[in-house]
Amino acid sequence: MEMKEPFDIEIAGVEYAVFPEEEDTYTIFKDGKEYVQIIKDTDTQWLKLSPESGLPLFGMDEEVALLGAEIVKVQG
Numbered sequence: 001m002e003m004k005e006p007f008d009i010e011i012a013g014v015e016y017a018v019f020p021e022e023e024d025t026y027t028i029f030k031d032g033k034e035y036v037q038i039i040k041d042t043d044t045q046w047l048k049l050s051p052e053s054g055l056p057l058f059g060m061d062e063e064v065a066l067l068g069a070e071i072v073k074v075q076g
Contacts, residue, residue, distance in 0.1 A: 009070040011063075018071060025049070028067060038064050043072075 004020035017029040024040035037049040039056055046068030047056040 007074055011066050011070060026071060038067060
């Protein structure tokens with residue numbers, strides 16, 4: 001499986017750098033700093049990963065959902 005290239009997205013005027021990791025996991029940078037890691041759960045559901053354990057945190061996070069939707073748009 002080839003590594004995907006990092007790309008930038010913008011949501012509500014905020015720039016994010018997206019770094020694809022393995023298996024639908026993405027590291028998101030905001031303002032030049034590592035901001036959050038997210039994972040695709042289903043086609044429309046995205047989860048934030050705990051910085052401590054790396055395990056998915058269940059619960060709605062609007063920003064994570066928006067980031068995921070933009071990632072899907074960019075990657076097709």
